[in-house]
Amino acid sequence: MSDHSALPDHxxxxxxxxxxxxxxxxxxxxxxxxxxxxxxxxxxHRMIVERRRWADEAEFTExxxxxxxxxxxxxxxxxxxxxxxxxxxxxxxxxxxxxxxxPSIVVVLLSTLYRHFQNDPHIQHIFFGLAAAAAGLxxxxxxxxxxxxxxxxMRIALGLLCFVxxxxxxxxxxxxxxxxxxxxxxxxxxxxxxxxxxQKQ
Amino acid sequence: MTGTLLxxxxxxxxxxxxxxxxGNTILPEMQRQVVQVEHWMSAQEFSSLFALSQVAPGPNMxxxxxxxxxxxxxxxxxxSSVGMFLPSSVITGFMLRTWDRYKDRPWRKxxxxxxxxITAGLVASxxxxxxxxxxGNLLLAGIAAASAILALTTRLHPLWLxxxxxxxxxxxxxxx
Numbered sequence: 001m002s003d004h005s006a007l008p009d010h011x012x013x014x015x016x017x018x019x020x021x022x023x024x025x026x027x028x029x030x031x032x033x034x035x036x037x038x039x040x041x042x043x044x045h046r047m048i049v050e051r052r053r054w055a056d057e058a059e060f061t062e063x064x065x066x067x068x069x070x071x072x073x074x075x076x077x078x079x080x081x082x083x084x085x086x087x088x089x090x091x092x093x094x095x096x097x098x099x100x101x102x103p104s105i106v107v108v109l110l111s112t113l114y115r116h117f118q119n120d121p122h123i124q125h126i127f128f129g130l131a132a133a134a135a136g137l138x139x140x141x142x143x144x145x146x147x148x149x150x151x152x153x154m155r156i157a158l159g160l161l162c163f164v165x166x167x168x169x170x171x172x173x174x175x176x177x178x179x180x181x182x183x184x185x186x187x188x189x190x191x192x193x194x195x196x197x198x199q200k201q
Numbered sequence: 202m203t204g205t206l207l208x209x210x211x212x213x214x215x216x217x218x219x220x221x222x223x224g225n226t227i228l229p230e231m232q233r234q235v236v237q238v239e240h241w242m243s244a245q246e247f248s249s250l251f252a253l254s255q256v257a258p259g260p261n262m263x264x265x266x267x268x269x270x271x272x273x274x275x276x277x278x279x280x281s282s283v284g285m286f287l288p289s290s291v292i293t294g295f296m297l298r299t300w301d302r303y304k305d306r307p308w309r310k311x312x313x314x315x316x317x318x319i320t321a322g323l324v325a326s327x328x329x330x331x332x333x334x335x336x337g338n339l340l341l342a343g344i345a346a347a348s349a350i351l352a353l354t355t356r357l358h359p360l361w362l363x364x365x366x367x368x369x370x371x372x373x374x375x376x377x
Contacts, residue, residue, distance in 0.1 A: 030340040032211050033259040040260060066300045069313060070221045072289025073260045080290045084297055092294055096286060100266075103259025104278065107267045110253050122371060129370020132341040133363045136348025141225055142328040143296035143353060145321040155318045164324025166229045167329050170237070173219050173230035177319075185315030192314075 017054045022094040026053060029098035032075075036038045040075040075099065105125055138199045159182050205273050206280045208239060213265060213284030220289060222320035224262035228327035231264070241272045248334040256363060344369055 020028065027195065029167030036043045041064075046067060048054045067077035076096060114201075117123040151154040162180055165171045216227045223352045228340060236244050251285070253263035262285060269281030296303075303309060336342040348362045 007275070035258060036256050036260075037358070042320055047248065052247045058234055062300070064303065065304060066296060067293065069309065070289065070296060071218055071291050072286070073220070073224050073262050075260045076292045077260070077289060078288055080293045081297055084294050089294070096290060100257065100282065100286065103257050104282065106259075107257040107263045107276065107304075108270050110256060111250070111267055111270065114249070114253060115206075119322065121374070125370045125374050126367045127249070127252070127370070128335075128341055129344055129373075130246055130256070130363055130367040131335040132344035132370070133348040133366025134252040134255040135248075135328070135335040135353065136345040136350075136366070137344065137352055137359055137362065138225065138324070138328040138331050139349035140352040141326040142321070143349070145317070145324050149318060158318035159322040162319050163329075164323050167325060167326035169292065170229075170233055172233070173227065174215060177219055177221075180319055182321050186316070188315040189311050189332045189369075198339055 013143050016053070016060075017056055019157045020052065020054050020086050020091075022083075022087050024052075025086060026094040026098035028054075029083075029095045030101055031098045036075070044075055045079060048078075048082060056088065059123050135136065152161050152191075154187060202273055202276070206243060209269055209272060209277055209281045210284045212239075212279050213269075214288050217285050217288040218292075222317060222323065224264075225327050226320055226323035229323065229330055231268070233242075235268055235272075237357050241268075244334050245273075245332075251331055255359075268373055298367065334364065340369075340373055 032040060032043055045060060049057055049060050056102055057182045061077060063081040064074065067081060067126065070077055076099065079090045079095035079099045083091035083093070085091075087094070114123070118127070146159060149159060158180075161178065164185075165176045165180070166173065212231075216231060220227045220229070220253050232244065232247050232339070234246050242250075250267050251264050254267050255261075257263045265285040266278045266282045268279035269279070272281075332342075332345055336345040344366045348366055351357055351362055352359065
């Protein structure tokens, strides 16, 4: 793995911004990984734009747009993008390893503790309550994503179709995506055109 | 064990490439593969691992290394992490160079817009599959509902909701 930082592609961090070293990338994302509970995005913005000035507002927004468009977790992709722009492949590796190091250790410690004590009825009760609350957070996420679609019957139908294919029929995600992605994109596009034409008339 | 590691790698590589809309969209497929296809754990255990991963800091995909750890220990953790994080990272790295050319194209908006119903359907599936297992009685269903409502209507930090759920579980003995 060579350092591509000399390539013009990666030299877009403006002079007002600080170009972090691999070590700084690792430590910065290590701190982010340790402190980000339940949604790392606001913290990531504070660290990258406000505190360490690794990117300005415009570049952060642009990189986040890329990360949300591509597959993978937003924060993971963001660490790759920030690291890559600053120090090439090595920078990207430093950033994502920093991000994942502590959370990985913490989940393993938690699961070891849980396994050790899982036959203790108190621990079981605590854990049942915890798991139910965690499920609730997922329900919230589903509601937040579904709410903006509620005024459009076509989008509701597409969402429901996906829900039935995955949750009820348990069709593999690969096939669901191969079929449903082009269908949904095509239908949404045509449907929106149809609606705006009808509105004009 | 090599066979198990290879399966872990293949499963998470595929999930990495399909994870449009973040970690919560791929939970149903992860559960299908890990529970129904490979029989590495029960649906109950899968939901437990999900709950544990929610307590940990960091990206909301920490269930992935945890599954690897649960299945074959340290090597499993490493292999599942590589499978999950490497492919999407490589794609991001490559797209970074050409993103300037694409970011303002109209089709980007069209694609993202058309993906929204799918993302919503996938996360709703995740919520159903996890809740069905984790809210097995009336009390636990109440905790799940309360946590969802409080998270929607207040700015309470998720850790308070998880802690509150745990405390209610302890005080009421899990509603059993």
